Amino acid sequence: MNSMRDDIKGSDIDCDVVVVGAGFAGIYALWKAGQRGLSVRGFERGSAVGGTWYWNAYPGARCDVASYNYAYFFDSDVVREWDWSDVCSGQDEIRRYLQFVAEKCDVTGQITFDTRVESATYDKATGLWTVRTSGDEAVVCRYLVLAVGALSEPKAPDIEGVESFAGEAYFTSSWPRDRDVDLAGKRVGVIGTGSSGVQSIPEIAKVARDLVVFQRTANFVTPTLSGPMDPERVRAMRQDPEAVRNELRATYGGNQPLYIGPDRFHDLDEAGREKALWRAWEEREVALAFWDSHLPEANAAISEFIRQRMHEQVTDPWTANQLVPWDHPYGGKRPCMSDVYLQAYNRPNVRLVALRETPIERIVPEGIVTSAETVPLDVIVYATGFDAISGPVHALNISGIDGVSMNDAWADGPVNYLGTMVHGFPNLFLPSSAMSPSVLSNMATLAEQQVDFIFDTISWLDAHDRAGLHPSPGSQEFWRDETLRYAKRVPGALSTDSWYNGANIPGKPRHYMVYRGGFNRYHAACYAELESGFKGYELLPGNAGHDQRESA
Numbered sequence: 001m002n003s004m005r006d007d008i009k010g011s012d013i014d015c016d017v018v019v020v021g022a023g024f025a026g027i028y029a030l031w032k033a034g035q036r037g038l039s040v041r042g043f044e045r046g047s048a049v050g051g052t053w054y055w056n057a058y059p060g061a062r063c064d065v066a067s068y069n070y071a072y073f074f075d076s077d078v079v080r081e082w083d084w085s086d087v088c089s090g091q092d093e094i095r096r097y098l099q100f101v102a103e104k105c106d107v108t109g110q111i112t113f114d115t116r117v118e119s120a121t122y123d124k125a126t127g128l129w130t131v132r133t134s135g136d137e138a139v140v141c142r143y144l145v146l147a148v149g150a151l152s153e154p155k156a157p158d159i160e161g162v163e164s165f166a167g168e169a170y171f172t173s174s175w176p177r178d179r180d181v182d183l184a185g186k187r188v189g190v191i192g193t194g195s196s197g198v199q200s201i202p203e204i205a206k207v208a209r210d211l212v213v214f215q216r217t218a219n220f221v222t223p224t225l226s227g228p229m230d231p232e233r234v235r236a237m238r239q240d241p242e243a244v245r246n247e248l249r250a251t252y253g254g255n256q257p258l259y260i261g262p263d264r265f266h267d268l269d270e271a272g273r274e275k276a277l278w279r280a281w282e283e284r285e286v287a288l289a290f291w292d293s294h295l296p297e298a299n300a301a302i303s304e305f306i307r308q309r310m311h312e313q314v315t316d317p318w319t320a321n322q323l324v325p326w327d328h329p330y331g332g333k334r335p336c337m338s339d340v341y342l343q344a345y346n347r348p349n350v351r352l353v354a355l356r357e358t359p360i361e362r363i364v365p366e367g368i369v370t371s372a373e374t375v376p377l378d379v380i381v382y383a384t385g386f387d388a389i390s391g392p393v394h395a396l397n398i399s400g401i402d403g404v405s406m407n408d409a410w411a412d413g414p415v416n417y418l419g420t421m422v423h424g425f426p427n428l429f430l431p432s433s434a435m436s437p438s439v440l441s442n443m444a445t446l447a448e449q450q451v452d453f454i455f456d457t458i459s460w461l462d463a464h465d466r467a468g469l470h471p472s473p474g475s476q477e478f479w480r481d482e483t484l485r486y487a488k489r490v491p492g493a494l495s496t497d498s499w500y501n502g503a504n505i506p507g508k509p510r511h512y513m514v515y516r517g518g519f520n521r522y523h524a525a526c527y528a529e530l531e532s533g534f535k536g537y538e539l540l541p542g543n544a545g546h547d548q549r550e551s552a
C-alpha cells in the first residue's frame, strides 16, 4: 500500500496517521500503522508509554484480569520473551511490559512525549485532520486514532474547600512517579472506595499512623486471582499465541476465566447452589459460580453469598455492616477485588467514616469536616475516580464536518457505531471508547481487536479508492438500541449509580456506555460491516470518483 494518497499533495499532509495516547491501544496502533506502510506520529501527555499503567502509580495498584490474558498476542516473540511474576500483575510490572513491547516494536521514536493534543479539526474540503498540540505543533493527517483510554480523565473533586487544605494531597489517578510518597507516621484520609481506594487502603494502612476512610458507597469486594503463574498454562500459551488470540476473541469477555461453574442455577437445589458458590469462592471466581450466573436469580444468590463472606471478614459489626453493599446487585457497578482490603479495617489505626450517615461538608486547612466531626489530617488521598469513557473524548476539542464539535454531538451522551466511529467525524477512530465492550472486557484483547479493525478499515478504503468513511445516523441509532438492549439484561446495570452510566459526575447525561452483548458478538459485528462493504457507513469518494453514499 502507498503511504500517501496520490490525490493529496505531499506538502499538505504530514503523516497518514496520528495516534493520540501510548497505552495498550496506542502502542499497537503505532506498530500496526508501520506494518501497513503508513507514516505515523504519536502524541502522549505522559513522559513515557503506559497510559493507565503510567498514571495510576498508587500503592497497591494491580490488574484484576489474569496476566495469562491481559497482554498482547500479536507478536509471538513478545509472548515468549516476557515472564509475568504473578497472575495479577502490579502497575509497575505492566508499565515495564508496555515499555518492553514499545521498544521491541520500535515505536517509541515516533512518539512525542509530554505533549497534550489540544484540538483536532476536520477539513471537509481536503478530507484531512489537523491536530494541534501543547507543543505548538499543527500536524495534518488522513486518519486520527484517539487511543486516549476509558479511565484517563480524572474526576475533578466536587467537594467545597479542596484547595484550602494545608497538608499534602494526592490523587490515585496521578500518583507521583518521580519520588516516593512518604506516609509513614502521618494521619491520612482516603476519599473513595472504588477499585483504587480498595487497592491503596491496605497499603496506606501499613504505614500511616492513622487512616480514616471516607466511604460514600460500599462496593462488592471478592478475592483476587493473585498467585504464581501456572508454568503449564504459560507453556501452552507460548506454543501458539495466534490461537490464544483467536480464542480470546471468541469469548464473552475477551478473557478466558480460570473457572466457570459447570451447573445451571435452576438445575441445583439449595444445597447444590451453596456448594457451587463455595467452590467458586475457593476458585476465586465467585461471580461465575453457575454456568448461567447472569440470570437475575443466580446473580441474587451470588450477591448474597458475597455479602456474607465480606461481613464475616470484618471484626467490628458496625464497620462490617457499612462495608457491605446492600444497595445494588453484584456487577451493577464495577466490583472490586482484594485479599487484604476488608481485613485492613481490623487494624487499630484504621477507621471508616460512613458518608451516607455523616456526609462530608467541606475540606478545611486542617482536614475534612463531616456533619458529625472535623477529622484532622496531614494527607488527603483522593481515590475519587474518573469522568469515565466519554470524558477523555470531551476533554479534547474535536470538530468535524461543518465545524460541529464532538461536545455538541455528544451533548446528550455519547453516540457512535460499533464503539469506534461517530457520524460527522470521518476517519476519526476511538478505540476503548463508549459502547464498545470497553471496561467490561479484557482491555488488552480489545485494544488489539479494535486496532486491527481500524487498520483493516483503512486498508479497505485504500483498496476501494475511498477517501474515508463515517457511520450513518441510522447505524448509530441501531447501536445505541443494541447497547441498551443488552444492558437491560444485566441485573442492576441501569438502576445502579455508576461510572458505567455517568452517574458519578454531577450533571453528566445518564447514558449506559458499555456494550454488553459480548466480545465475540462485537467482533463479529465489526467484521460483518467490513465484509458488507461498510453498509452502515457513509463513504467519501476517492480520486476515481466512485458512486457516492456520502453526506459530507
Ligand code: NA7
Pocket (backbone or CB within 6 Å): 151, 157, 158, 159, 172, 191, 192, 193, 194, 195, 196, 197, 198, 214, 215, 216, 217, 334, 355, 360, 383, 384, 385, 386, 439, 499, 504
Ligand atoms: P471509582 O470506581 O469511580 O471510585 C471512586 C470512589 O470515589 C467511589 O467510592 C465514589 O463514591 C467516591 N467518590 C467520588 N466522589 C466523591 C465525593 N465527592 N465524596 C465522597 N466520595 C466520592 O474510581 P476508581 O479509581 O476507584 O476505579 C476506577 C476504575 O479504575 C476501576 O474500576 C478499575 O477499572 C480501574 P460513589 O460510588 O460515587 O458513591
